[in-house]
Amino acid sequence: MTDLERVKTGIPGLDSIISGGIPRDNLVVISGDPGSGKTILCMEFIYEGVTKFNEPGVFVSLEESKEEIIKIADLFGWDFETLIKEKKIEIVTIDLYDFDQLKDIIEDTISRVKAKRIVIDPGVIFRLYFSKELEARKKILELGRMLKESGCTSIITNESSSNTNDLFGLEEYVADGVIIMFHKRIKEKFERSIAVIKMRGTKISEKTHPLVITKSGLDVLSKQEMYG
Ligand SMILES: Nc1ncnc2c1ncn2[C@@H]1O[C@H](COP(=O)(O)OP(=O)(O)O)[C@@H](O)[C@H]1O
Ligand SMILES: [Mg+2]
Numbered sequence: 001m002t003d004l005e006r007v008k009t010g011i012p013g014l015d016s017i018i019s020g021g022i023p024r025d026n027l028v029v030i031s032g033d034p035g036s037g038k039t040i041l042c043m044e045f046i047y048e049g050v051t052k053f054n055e056p057g058v059f060v061s062l063e064e065s066k067e068e069i070i071k072i073a074d075l076f077g078w079d080f081e082t083l084i085k086e087k088k089i090e091i092v093t094i095d096l097y098d099f100d101q102l103k104d105i106i107e108d109t110i111s112r113v114k115a116k117r118i119v120i121d122p123g124v125i126f127r128l129y130f131s132k133e134l135e136a137r138k139k140i141l142e143l144g145r146m147l148k149e150s151g152c153t154s155i156i157t158n159e160s161s162s163n164t165n166d167l168f169g170l171e172e173y174v175a176d177g178v179i180i181m182f183h184k185r186i187k188e189k190f191e192r193s194i195a196v197i198k199m200r201g202t203k204i205s206e207k208t209h210p211l212v213i214t215k216s217g218l219d220v221l222s223k224q225e226m227y228g
Pocket of ligand 2: 038039040121122
């Protein structure tokens with residue numbers, strides 16, 4: 001029996017709960033509470049890809065500016081600035097809410113940096129591009145399919161606690177994997193955790209695992225259970 005080719009996220013503890021990594025070229029949606037670590041996860045996925053696996057990456061940031069992403073990454077010791085100069089990472093931001101243009105820019109950027117990894121954070125901002133629900137649904141599914149054919153392993157994030165909290169069926173119909181990140185009050189303090197809901201062709205941990213953010217990034221406590 002052969003296993004699928006897998007892309008290691010490089011995030012400590014995460015790969016071991018998804019049988020070694022995300023199947024190559026798959027699209028994963030990460031839904032999570034505010035402050036649960038979605039943006040940091042995206043940065044780490046891109047940084048690890050470039051530095052450990054020689055896979056160039058594209059970071060589509062729809063919330064933070066390029067400068068903010070560089071500054072936050074730097075706090076974890078991830079030197080995005082140098083990697084951008086070396087053309088191994090490109091950060092894409094767009095202030096004009098033009099979906100078709102964004103799609104073209106993403107495609108061009110992927111081919112320019114020969115990207116093997118891409119993140120779109122937070123994907124849920126796409127909702128703002130459309131006034132009509134049906135059009136939004138069509139376009140977002142189209143973007144998801146484009147990413148799956150792009151030669152990249154992709155992550156799109158989603159804010160799970162907003163009241164506009166879905167990506168129009170992207171999770172159910174197009175995404176190969178779904179991960180949920182929690183930031184919830186347990187007794188007197190807020191705690192972070194992570195659970196893998198689905199990952200095509202992959203044996204996954206059925207548990208919710210604690211997640212901590214340290215000065216070197218995320219750490220999924222794969223041997224511990226949140227509600228065990
Ligand atoms: N070095 C650090 N140590 C512990 N927590 C941190 C550190 N740096 C950032 N954080 C926490 O991470 C949170 C942000 O995570 P982020 O990935 O932006 O969340 P999300 O994108 O899910 O809203 C911050 O609110 C902060 O509390
Ligand atoms: Mg974020």
